[in-house]
Amino acid sequence: MKLVTAIIKPHQLDEVKEALEAFGIQGMTISEAHGYGRQRGHSEVYRGAEYTVDFVPKSRIEVLVDDMDSSSVVDVILKAAQTGRIGDGKIWVVPVEDVARVRTGERGVEAI
Amino acid sequence: MKLVTAIIKPHQLDEVKEALEAFGIQGMTISEAHGYGRQRGHSEVYRGAEYTVDFVPKSRIEVLVDDMDSSSVVDVILKAAQTGRIGDGKIWVVPVEDVARVRTGERGVEAI
Amino acid sequence: MKLVTAIIKPHQLDEVKEALEAFGIQGMTISEAHGYGRQRGHSEVYRGAEYTVDFVPKSRIEVLVDDMDSSSVVDVILKAAQTGRIGDGKIWVVPVEDVARVRTGERGVEAI
Numbered sequence: 001m002k003l004v005t006a007i008i009k010p011h012q013l014d015e016v017k018e019a020l021e022a023f024g025i026q027g028m029t030i031s032e033a034h035g036y037g038r039q040r041g042h043s044e045v046y047r048g049a050e051y052t053v054d055f056v057p058k059s060r061i062e063v064l065v066d067d068m069d070s071s072s073v074v075d076v077i078l079k080a081a082q083t084g085r086i087g088d089g090k091i092w093v094v095p096v097e098d099v100a101r102v103r104t105g106e107r108g109v110e111a112i
Numbered sequence: 113m114k115l116v117t118a119i120i121k122p123h124q125l126d127e128v129k130e131a132l133e134a135f136g137i138q139g140m141t142i143s144e145a146h147g148y149g150r151q152r153g154h155s156e157v158y159r160g161a162e163y164t165v166d167f168v169p170k171s172r173i174e175v176l177v178d179d180m181d182s183s184s185v186v187d188v189i190l191k192a193a194q195t196g197r198i199g200d201g202k203i204w205v206v207p208v209e210d211v212a213r214v215r216t217g218e219r220g221v222e223a224i
Numbered sequence: 225m226k227l228v229t230a231i232i233k234p235h236q237l238d239e240v241k242e243a244l245e246a247f248g249i250q251g252m253t254i255s256e257a258h259g260y261g262r263q264r265g266h267s268e269v270y271r272g273a274e275y276t277v278d279f280v281p282k283s284r285i286e287v288l289v290d291d292m293d294s295s296s297v298v299d300v301i302l303k304a305a306q307t308g309r310i311g312d313g314k315i316w317v318v319p320v321e322d323v324a325r326v327r328t329g330e331r332g333v334e335a336i
């Protein structure tokens with residue numbers, strides 16, 4: 001199992017969510033973050049205003065997936081989050097050793 | 113070492129915290145998140161009101177543990193977070209290669 | 225590749241950010257968290273007031289790095305976050321199997 005984490009532009013969240021659902025993903029976790037990449041956020045535009053501070057608001061998406069879906073899920077997020085402008089986002093994949101579904105107590109792939 | 117991450121119902125946070133303390137866990141990190149699982153959040157009840165939007169408020173708990181405690185800590189969280197209703201939560205375990213305690217500069221298991 | 229996560233005192237964030245930039249780090253993600261360590265937060269001072277609750281406000285920093293930079297980045301954060309007082313912070317390192325840069329579609333180390 002893998003955990004795919006994506007830091008994207010907040011206004012792309014709906015598009016990413018819909019693309020993940022179309023792919024068959026059944027759950028995800030979202031949180032608010034701030035960040036910057038290679039341009040230190042300086043030239044990023046957020047809600048029509050140029051941000052002069054370093055840290056630009058971002059959405060942080062976490063998706064637990066089966067091993068075989070991991071690379072496709074990165075592709076799905078990549079395509080749905082892309083606007084072609086700087087600050088579009090970063091995605092990373094981390095190995096997961098165990099998953100549990102709290103209500104049922106299931107463990108492993110069945111629990112995702 | 114492992115990092116156990118749990119996404120639970122916010123009103124179960126105190127119970128999970130107390131269960132982890134009773135187990136002997138000495139530290140944890142909490143943040144706010146939103147998410148949904150297999151029912152897309154539609155039929156989850158939060159604070160007495162049925163949520164019609166997809167994303168339901170959740171608490172995100174992170175606990176660094178020694179290898180040998182990892183599976184027990186998942187069990188402890190699972191039991192304390194369980195209400196029997198949908199949306200009870202998801203827990204996952206990720207391998208950790210190094211830990212540092214900032215004040216003392218300790219590294220490894222001693223630093224947890 | 226590795227993901228270095230650090231939970232630090234919020235007022236040390238600027239110092240950590242500058243130290244990471246001086247080291248050559250080009251991007252990072254920040255989010256808000258609450259937490260406690262071995263003293264359960266009881267004797268930590270935050271903004272001049274002693275916190276009587278368990279959970280003290282913390283900044284959560286995530287930095288993707290190349291394998292060879294991982295240990296140095298932990299050292300850089302450790303030094304910049306250290307005030308010598310309890311609650312200074314915790315850092316952990318997790319293996320990363322893939323990274324993608326959304327705008328360009330790059331994958332792997334080039335994408336960091």
Ligand SMILES: Nc1ncnc2c1ncn2[C@@H]1O[C@H](COP(=O)(O)OP(=O)(O)OP(=O)(O)O)[C@@H](O)[C@H]1O
Nearest residue numbers: 035036037038086087088089090251252287288327
């Ligand atoms: N090395 C990194 N570690 C952790 N998070 C990062 C890193 N680089 C970028 N991020 C996160 O991803 C977000 C988007 O980064 P961004 O798209 O600007 O990357 P980039 O490499 O500068 O690409 P681009 O040139 O297209 O802007 C940042 O705001 C930050 O939250």
Ligand SMILES: Nc1ncnc2c1ncn2[C@@H]1O[C@H](COP(=O)(O)OP(=O)(O)OP(=O)(O)O)[C@@H](O)[C@H]1O
Nearest residue numbers: 027029063064103147148149150198199200201202
């Ligand atoms: N695949 C997933 N990836 C990332 N986070 C997830 C995933 N599935 C669920 N979550 C997170 O866990 C929270 C709780 O999920 P939930 O308990 O609804 O899972 P479930 O499998 O639908 O179980 P149940 O049928 O008991 O509701 C979600 O709100 C979301 O934040």
Ligand SMILES: Nc1ncnc2c1ncn2[C@@H]1O[C@H](COP(=O)(O)OP(=O)(O)OP(=O)(O)O)[C@@H](O)[C@H]1O
Nearest residue numbers: 139141175176215259260261262310311312313314
């Ligand atoms: N075991 C843990 N798992 C997850 N997060 C932790 C853990 N221990 C500490 N943290 C996070 O790191 C923050 C800082 O911890 P803290 O510096 O108090 O660690 P400590 O071991 O008690 O060291 P000190 O004795 O210097 O206070 C906490 O507020 C919490 O967010």
Ligand SMILES: [Mg+2]
Nearest residue numbers: 037038039087
């Ligand atoms: Mg950038």
Ligand SMILES: [Mg+2]
Nearest residue numbers: 149150151199
């Ligand atoms: Mg559900």
Ligand SMILES: [Mg+2]
Nearest residue numbers: 261262263311
């Ligand atoms: Mg402490």
